[in-house]
Amino acid sequence: MSEATYREAIRQALIDAMQADPAVVLIGEEVGLYGGAYGVTRGLIEMFGAERVIDAPISEPAIVGTAIGAAMTGLRPVAELMYVDFAGMAMDQIANQAAKSRYMFGGQIGVPMVLRMQGGTGRSAAAQHSQSLEAWMLHTPGLRLVMPATVNDAYHLLRYALTEPDPVIFIEHKGLYTLKGAFDPARPDGDWGLPLVRRAGRDLTIIAYSRMLHEALAAAETLADGGIEAEVIDLRCLNPMDEGPLVGSLRRTGRAMVVTEAVTTGSVASEIAARLSELCFDWLEEPVLRLGGEDIPIPVSPALERGSIPSAALIHDVGRWLVTREAPEWAA
Amino acid sequence: MTAITPPANTALLARYRMMRRIRSFEERVGELFLKGQSAGSMLHLSIGEEAVVGLADAMALGDSFTTHHRGHGVFLARGADPKRMMAEIAGKEEGYCRGKGGSMHIADRALGHLGANAIVGGGIPHVVGAGLSSRNRGGGAIAVAFFGDGAMSQGILYETMNMAVLWRLPVIFCCINNQYGMGTRVDRSAGHRDFPARARAFGLNAARADGADVEAVAEAAQGLVTDARGGAPGFLEIDAYRFYGHARMDKSPYRTPEEEAEGRSRDPLANARARLLAGGLAEVEELDRIDAAAGVEMDAALAHAIAAPAPGLPTMFEDVFAPGTPAPRPQAERLAAILSEGRRA
Numbered sequence: 001m002s003e004a005t006y007r008e009a010i011r012q013a014l015i016d017a018m019q020a021d022p023a024v025v026l027i028g029e030e031v032g033l034y035g036g037a038y039g040v041t042r043g044l045i046e047m048f049g050a051e052r053v054i055d056a057p058i059s060e061p062a063i064v065g066t067a068i069g070a071a072m073t074g075l076r077p078v079a080e081l082m083y084v085d086f087a088g089m090a091m092d093q094i095a096n097q098a099a100k101s102r103y104m105f106g107g108q109i110g111v112p113m114v115l116r117m118q119g120g121t122g123r124s125a126a127a128q129h130s131q132s133l134e135a136w137m138l139h140t141p142g143l144r145l146v147m148p149a150t151v152n153d154a155y156h157l158l159r160y161a162l163t164e165p166d167p168v169i170f171i172e173h174k175g176l177y178t179l180k181g182a183f184d185p186a187r188p189d190g191d192w193g194l195p196l197v198r199r200a201g202r203d204l205t206i207i208a209y210s211r212m213l214h215e216a217l218a219a220a221e222t223l224a225d226g227g228i229e230a231e232v233i234d235l236r237c238l239n240p241m242d243e244g245p246l247v248g249s250l251r252r253t254g255r256a257m258v259v260t261e262a263v264t265t266g267s268v269a270s271e272i273a274a275r276l277s278e279l280c281f282d283w284l285e286e287p288v289l290r291l292g293g294e295d296i297p298i299p300v301s302p303a304l305e306r307g308s309i310p311s312a313a314l315i316h317d318v319g320r321w322l323v324t325r326e327a328p329e330w331a332a
Numbered sequence: 333m334t335a336i337t338p339p340a341n342t343a344l345l346a347r348y349r350m351m352r353r354i355r356s357f358e359e360r361v362g363e364l365f366l367k368g369q370s371a372g373s374m375l376h377l378s379i380g381e382e383a384v385v386g387l388a389d390a391m392a393l394g395d396s397f398t399t400h401h402r403g404h405g406v407f408l409a410r411g412a413d414p415k416r417m418m419a420e421i422a423g424k425e426e427g428y429c430r431g432k433g434g435s436m437h438i439a440d441r442a443l444g445h446l447g448a449n450a451i452v453g454g455g456i457p458h459v460v461g462a463g464l465s466s467r468n469r470g471g472g473a474i475a476v477a478f479f480g481d482g483a484m485s486q487g488i489l490y491e492t493m494n495m496a497v498l499w500r501l502p503v504i505f506c507c508i509n510n511q512y513g514m515g516t517r518v519d520r521s522a523g524h525r526d527f528p529a530r531a532r533a534f535g536l537n538a539a540r541a542d543g544a545d546v547e548a549v550a551e552a553a554q555g556l557v558t559d560a561r562g563g564a565p566g567f568l569e570i571d572a573y574r575f576y577g578h579a580r581m582d583k584s585p586y587r588t589p590e591e592e593a594e595g596r597s598r599d600p601l602a603n604a605r606a607r608l609l610a611g612g613l614a615e616v617e618e619l620d621r622i623d624a625a626a627g628v629e630m631d632a633a634l635a636h637a638i639a640a641p642a643p644g645l646p647t648m649f650e651d652v653f654a655p656g657t658p659a660p661r662p663q664a665e666r667l668a669a670i671l672s673e674g675r676r677a
Contacts, residue, residue: 052468062460065492066457069465072446073466073475074465104429104433109447142652165654166653
């Protein structure tokens, strides 16, 4: 057990996977000489050579499409789109090609690739470099979808993704690369597809993923100061996802809030809230709440950007409201 | 990896036989639809485009390829079993793709067919990936993307041509120009119609061959394939004519009977037959026997497809993900979890 950053953990996962399997190749914009827009692949081209760490032209559809063809024919590519926002350019290859090949071809041709992207707010990168587009992926059968929140998960979920027989969308958060945390390359936090209770509590279930986990954990601490014990669950994988831990928790607490950084309408949080409302109807004390980003493009002003997505303070206030039915000042 | 080149007379006769089989197959696909036995009406016949056999012949076992929505002919030319093809087009379990892909998504890993694609240009980058595999893993295989003139307007074609040249990949881009993207003739979609010139501008070896002459296609293909195996990617335009409408429901109101007659006179099958006879390379009886045998073979494929059983309903949940990994949950199970176990007693 040691400490590492989220960036170092992802980099180490790539190094270990490439050393273990010569079929693993990286392909993307600036992954080689530049070392990755956020420094994740720094030094890898020197370690593994330009045939395995492939700097691609700015051609997102072809980057993903090339990775698909390589995956169909024996390589295990890790394609990288610099920002999840650029998935819009490549969405045909992601949703119509990678996701559907195994099915359309009757199980003959799988696409064992990982598509790394990073998303989220926090750097005033504005409307085309700050989005959280995981709902697009979750809505597409045939894709696995992973959004690690912790350093150890960043390593282990990526290593696991590189053993999956199907395409894995691996979305990092630009605000987490410098996060420090416990790192044990020999011990995963938990199984693939299994949400984990990151903090136990009896009064309220807060479900989050990616960077919002950390906001939720901070909120849980301040809620505890006020006598409310929140259970915080980290989804980790959005597909596959075992609903069991969520249902078990909510049937104990009777109250739940699902937190996302994405725009709320049509979000992953909406889907989780719907499932929990269906599965826990008789146990609910309150409606299952969604707490997400405002339904707006991400604005560039730091104040507006911060104000448009949930924070620890907001999660605290809404959690308290949900448990006590006393509206916070800002809602009065 | 090198394809064995048979003597010219044998080669042309073999190509005639393959082109006849393709045409007979496509005619039976039309019958399948008319009998109401096809899975839908999204059936795009490649009649008139059979000279693609010239490029398919230049490929070797171990090479891979992708096709577009009008790819029956290419697949047959690369060795497909017409029974399994027809069964797939009819949406049957024993089809190549268990009745999940159909005419527009047929594939066969064993023959290197990485998939037919119904998104114009969608399968083109996959051959660049296959070329990358070949480069990194060795073995000398090439990968060929077959697509129509419609894909000449898709950006991904140019992105991938650039990558193929940049990375010196063993790849060939083959545009089967049948003059029509659905109802739009190529002179209404292409501002500059010299397609090989576009490819040359990206640094590819490029050629155009007469789609009415399978030998011309074969000759052009041979050089491109040899160069591609050496890491110099190529582009081949096969200049053909789509004899029938876009799909089975299309009566081609956007073109004149005169144009169609002229186009259909550019018939690679009739031309090959005439050349075989004129050159004394085959007797009429021999060619008639080939024609009859193709008819019998494809009749059998048609009857087989019609008789084959439909897939069982539970198979719809298979193949979304690999076996042994979490599969999609059937709706009935989900509802039972909510409305039965999911309520307090």
